[in-house]
Amino acid sequence: MLHRNAPLSETGRLRLAICVVDDGWPLRRAAERFQVSPTTAKRWSDRYRELGAAGMVDRSSRPHSSPRQTPTRTERRIIKVRLARRWGPARIGYFLSLNPATVHRVLTRFGLARLAHLDRATGRVIRRYEHERPGDLIHVDIKKLGNIPDGGGHKTHGRAAGSRNSTRSAPVANNATTKRAKLGYAYLHNAVDDHSRLAYTEILLDETKESATAFWIRARAFFAAAGVTVSRVLTDNGSCYRSHLFRDTLAETGVVHKRTRPYRPQTNGKVERYNRTLMDEWAYARAYASEQQRRDALAGWLHTYNHHRAHTALGGQPPASRVPNLTGQNS
Template sequence: MPHRNAPLTETGRLRLATCIVEDGWPLRRAAERFQVSPTTAKRWADRYRESGVAGMADRSSRPHSSPRRTPSRTERRIIKVRLARRWGPARIAYLLGLNPATVHRVLSRYGLARLTHLDRATGAVVRRYEREAPGDLVHVDIKKLGNIPDGGGHKVHGRARGSRNSTASAPIANNGTGPRTKLGYGYLHNAVDDHSRLAYTEILADETKESAAAFWRRAQAFFTAAGVTVARVLTDNGSCYRSRLWRQTLTDAGIVHKRTRPYRPQTNGKVERYNRTLMDEWAYARPYTSEQQRRDALAGWLHTYNHHRAHTALGGKPPASRVPNLTGQYS
């Protein structure tokens, strides 16, 4: 296909060539008429004589031979290392004494998948899926997060002073005679809908079965209010999700419980990716001066995520675009 500034399309080339070959126009007169150089006019006329109308189509600019192309033996070595060790172009290049750009060209030439598209354990291409409707599957997981001391931690004051501030903020146990207690952790209980990526998050004090079951009851109420009927829940094999209380909570709600294979967090990848987004865009997005300040920011961030944040898996639209009644206007 000709570029946007090309003076001749395929139809224009054919008219130029027929004027020269069939009508007997001089090269210079034809070139002036079609506003091209005499050399260009001669090229299209010669192609018309050689191949007729078919010769007016664009041809590949690839050379007939490439004497400086990477030898086949080197290409085979590159592919062998990639398949055996699943390394990127830079590491392969250092091992084989090549330029990383050369290795990248070879991998691209043979259509080898990017490492981000591979399962690191097996080397197989990751099969991505998406349920057809909201509620068909909800991913649930827990993310452990260290609490921020009053006055701010190392992100505010630096490592040295931040560590002292963290210790000073913790009360001393045993009436002042024992060691300082730790600040502890918050546990982010997260639920993400597979189809819409609609998310619900709470920060709780622990990850016990009682907390997990209570969280799910509130999460289900959130999804129900948004017009989403949950049919299945997928979790990892944490102790709270293997408990009788968790199983009974889902059974009473008519929900099927699925668990991932052991040591295979990729199966629950959507909520794992949500955890990373949560850390990058909320937990560590700015230097908070207290744990309460960070927790107060969660509700606003969660609203932005569900209603306004462009999601790459949804074509740049927010989860609200795939949920029938997230705003509650049809209740």
């Protein structure tokens, strides 16, 4: 690639070479005309004689031989440690008494993935996929979330005051101790479209088969209103999803139910990543004064996520950009 101050482009090199080789210009005259040194003029004219116009492109600056390259035996040790222990360049370097920069160059040379792209359980590169059309696969999952006490918890008042706010007097054997109030949990039922990342979330009281099934009925209606026809659903192996009720409800509408392998949440990774985003940008984004205040903020956040928030997996576009009929303009 040419640098910003390069006097000659590929076209300029060719014109210079033609002047010297075909038109018989002296090297010094051609060099002066094209504002380069005679040495440069000779280099491009010689390449033109040898290779023609194809010789005007830049060549790799990589040396033909590298006598000081890391020995093959050392490279094998680096790769072996990386695959066996999944360490980064710095830790491998300390372990093998090598410069971490050397380890990094070796890993780059052999095309080993970044640690963030590896499956922690197997060390293999994570296989990423995306279905071609909205509705081809909907990821469904449940996220358990502790409720906020009235008046706010530790994020509002600090750890000590927040703890006092979330406890109540409860006499026990010695009539002198207290225990934490049973604030309960919220169960976030989430559905995310594999292709568009369009998301639908409800906060329910439990994760029973009745709740999970009712949620799916409403989620399917949400996707249908956006013009998305659901053909497959992917869930984990929770009891609510293994129930006959959930299975029969999907079967009645012709939806295929697929479940992940046990202890493999990575398979349902898109909704797991959505859960994390939900926690970071809504549930724990600010200090809420009550659980109701947090729940009231969900609808606005969900609209922002679907219609306005830039999604890195979609090239900076929101999920709505991949669902043309989300606002009903084509219905």
